[in-house]
Amino acid sequence: xxxxxxxxxxxxxxxxxxxxxxxxxxxxxxxxxxxxxxxxxxxxxxxxxxxxxxxxxxxxxxxxxxxxxxxxxxxxxxxxxxxxxxxxxxxxxxxxxxxxxxxxxxxxxxxxxxxxxxxxxxxxxxxxxxxxxxxxxxxxxxxxxxxxxxxxxxxxxxxxxxxxxxxxxxxxxxxxxxxxxxxxxxxxxxxxxxxxxxxxxxxxxxxxxxxxxxxxxxxxxxxxxxxxxxxxxxxxxxxxxxxxxxxxxxxxxxxxxxxxxxxxxxxxxxxxxxxxxxxxxxxxxxxxxxxxxxxxxxxxxxxxxxxxxxxxxxxxxxxxxxxxxxxxxxxxxxxxxxxxxxxxxxxxxxxxxxxxxxxxxxxxxxxxxxxxxxxxxxxxxxxxxxxxxxxxxxxxxxxxxxxxxxxxxxxxxxxxxxxxxxxxxxxxxxxxxxxxxxxxxxxxxxxxxxxxxxxxxxxxxxxxxxxxxxxxxxxxxxxxxxxxxxxxxxxxxxxxxxxxxxxxxxxxxxxxxxxxxxxxxxxxxxxxxxxxxxxxxxxxxxxxxxxxxxxxxxxxxxxxxxxxxxxxxxxxxxxxxxxxxxxxxxxxxxxxxxxxxxxxxxxxxxxxxxxxxxxxxxxxxxxxxxxxxxxxxxxxxxxxxxxxxxxxxxxxxxx
Numbered sequence: 001x002x003x004x005x006x007x008x009x010x011x012x013x014x015x016x017x018x019x020x021x022x023x024x025x026x027x028x029x030x031x032x033x034x035x036x037x038x039x040x041x042x043x044x045x046x047x048x049x050x051x052x053x054x055x056x057x058x059x060x061x062x063x064x065x066x067x068x069x070x071x072x073x074x075x076x077x078x079x080x081x082x083x084x085x086x087x088x089x090x091x092x093x094x095x096x097x098x099x100x101x102x103x104x105x106x107x108x109x110x111x112x113x114x115x116x117x118x119x120x121x122x123x124x125x126x127x128x129x130x131x132x133x134x135x136x137x138x139x140x141x142x143x144x145x146x147x148x149x150x151x152x153x154x155x156x157x158x159x160x161x162x163x164x165x166x167x168x169x170x171x172x173x174x175x176x177x178x179x180x181x182x183x184x185x186x187x188x189x190x191x192x193x194x195x196x197x198x199x200x201x202x203x204x205x206x207x208x209x210x211x212x213x214x215x216x217x218x219x220x221x222x223x224x225x226x227x228x229x230x231x232x233x234x235x236x237x238x239x240x241x242x243x244x245x246x247x248x249x250x251x252x253x254x255x256x257x258x259x260x261x262x263x264x265x266x267x268x269x270x271x272x273x274x275x276x277x278x279x280x281x282x283x284x285x286x287x288x289x290x291x292x293x294x295x296x297x298x299x300x301x302x303x304x305x306x307x308x309x310x311x312x313x314x315x316x317x318x319x320x321x322x323x324x325x326x327x328x329x330x331x332x333x334x335x336x337x338x339x340x341x342x343x344x345x346x347x348x349x350x351x352x353x354x355x356x357x358x359x360x361x362x363x364x365x366x367x368x369x370x371x372x373x374x375x376x377x378x379x380x381x382x383x384x385x386x387x388x389x390x391x392x393x394x395x396x397x398x399x400x401x402x403x404x405x406x407x408x409x410x411x412x413x414x415x416x417x418x419x420x421x422x423x424x425x426x427x428x429x430x431x432x433x434x435x436x437x438x439x440x441x442x443x444x445x446x447x448x449x450x451x452x453x454x455x456x457x458x459x460x461x462x463x464x465x466x467x468x469x470x471x472x473x474x475x476x477x478x479x480x481x482x483x484x485x486x487x488x489x490x491x492x493x494x495x496x497x498x499x500x501x502x503x504x505x506x507x508x509x510x511x512x513x514x515x516x517x518x519x520x521x522x523x524x525x526x527x528x529x530x531x532x533x534x535x536x537x538x539x540x541x542x543x544x545x546x547x548x549x550x551x552x553x554x555x556x557x558x559x560x561x562x563x564x565x566x567x568x569x570x571x572x573x574x575x576x577x578x579x580x581x582x583x584x585x586x587x588x589x590x591x592x593x594x595x596x597x598x599x600x601x602x603x604x605x606x607x608x609x610x611x612x613x614x615x616x617x618x619x620x621x622x623x624x625x626x627x628x629x630x631x632x633x634x635x636x637x638x639x640x641x642x643x644x645x646x647x648x649x650x651x652x653x654x655x
Contacts, residue, residue, distance in 0.1 A: 058093050062107035069308045076114040084129045109168035110303040117314040136174050152326040163207045167214035172304040173313045177222040178234040185248040209280040217292035223252035360393045372397040395428035402436035427458050434466040441466045464497035476501040492527045499533035506541030
C-alpha cells in the first residue's frame, strides 16, 4: 500500500553506514585531521622544549662576569624572538630566578630593563602583540603584588628579596623613583603605626633600611630635583588628576626623620645592639652623614651601571600607581584613613598633625616630656597649626610632670592658633594645677567662668581633687553651690572626692553634713567608693582621738609617779621620827600605809582605745550626735577623771 523508490532506500542506508564527519567519499578530510593533530602535538612538544631552553638560558646568564654584557644582549634578542609564544613563562622564570639566585639580582634587573626597551621598539603601537610593550609594567606590578602578599603573610625573607629587587629595578630605570617612593612611604607609615606589633614594626623598618642602602642617593637627588622645580610629585605627560592624587608627596628628609624617631623610641634591649636591624641603622646613619655618596661606590659593578649598556636602558617614566592594599589593611591607621576618606578628604596637614599627635601620646605614655615638647616645636617649624586634640595631648604631658609653667605657655598660644577654649581643654589645664598642687587652680576656674565656658562634672571632679591636694575643705563645700548654679548633677565619683576632703582633719561633722546634702538633696546613690571615703574620714578621726588619749595617759602616769614618790618620802620620815605612844604610832602607821593607795593615779588608758573608736561603724557614726565618743571614753577608762579636769589638754573631737 505504500510505495518507496529503491534508489532512495539505497541512498539512505549508504549515508548511515558512512562516517558522518567525513564529507568526502575517499576519506581525505579524516587524513587531514590526523595530520593536524600530529602537528598540534609537535607544536606542544616544541613549546615545552622552548620553555626548558629559555629557563636554562635565564638561569645561567651572568655566571661569567667577564662576558656578562655580551650574554645579556644576546639573551635579550633571543627572548624578544620567543616573547609572543613564551611571554608569561619568561616573566615567571625571571621572578623565580630572583628568589633562587638573589646574588644575581642586579643581572636580572638589567635583563628586565633591556627587554623593556626592546619590547617598546619591537611591539610598539599598532603591533599585533600589544602586551609585549607592557613587559616592564607587568614585572613591576607582579613585584609589588608579591611584596604586599608576603608582607601580610609575614614571609620576611621573601619580602626582603622583593624589596631589594624593586630597588634594583629603580636603578635600572624600570621603576620610576616616584613609584619606589610610594612603596617606601607606605611601609614607613606602617612602621610608625602603633597598631602593629613591635616585631612587625622592626621587620618593616629593616626592609626600608635595606632598600635605602641601594636607592638612598637616587631618592635624595629626586627630591632635590622636584624641589628645584617647585613640585612635590612626578607625573608623566599624560598623567591624570586621579593619578596625581594617588602619588605620595616626596620629602626624603622627613622619611629619614621618621625612621630616626622610631629607632630612638623603640623598646630595645642591650642584646639588640648587635642585631641586624641596629647594624643596618648604623650603616644608614653613616651614609646619611656622607650625603649617601657611598651608595654609588657599592653599586658601581652592577650591569646597569656599565657604560656599554647605558644606551640600551629605557627612559624612566612614572608607571601606574601600585600600592600595598593588604599591608595597609593590617594597620589601624589605614583603617582610620579609609573611614575618613568615605566621609571627607583628609588633607596633608591633618595627616601630618595626626602623626605628631600619635608621637606626643607615645611620649606621654613613656614619661618623656622633653621629647614631647620637641615634637611640639617640630609641628611649629613645619608650619602646621595645632588643633584642640593636639593641645589636649600636650597638656596631658604637662599634667604628668606637674609642669604649670609650660602648660601656661601652651595655653597662651590658643588665640594665635584660633582654638576656642572648651570645657575639655580647661579640664586638661586644671589637671596640671592639681598635679602640681598649685593654688592657681581656683584662679583658672574663675577665668573659665568669666570666659563663658560652662563647666561639666569632670571640671568639678578635678576641683574636688585639687581641694584635697591643697587642704581646702571649705572650698570643697562651696563646690556644691557651684554645682547648683550651673545645673550640673553630681555623680558617685564626685561624691567620693568631696567626702575625701574631710579626711585630713577627721572632720566627722562636716562629713555627715556633706553626706546628707549629696544623698538627700541631690539624690546620689552611694556606691563602694563613697562608703570607703566616709570610712577613711572616721578612721582618721579615731587616729586623732587616740593620739589625744595617749597624751592624757602620759600626764596621768606622771602625776601617779609624783604621788608615789611623795608617799615614799613621807614613809621614810615617819620611820625616823620618835613614837609618842603606841596608839599614836599605830594610827600613824595605818595612815602611812594607806597614803600611797589613796594617792595612786587612776588606771591608764588601755591601748585599744583608738581601735574601739574606729570600730564604731560608719552607719552608727553617721547617726551619732557626739554622744558616742564620750560614752566610749567613759566605758574604756573607769575611774579616770573627765578630760576637762586632767591637765590642760583640749577635749577630743566628737565622733
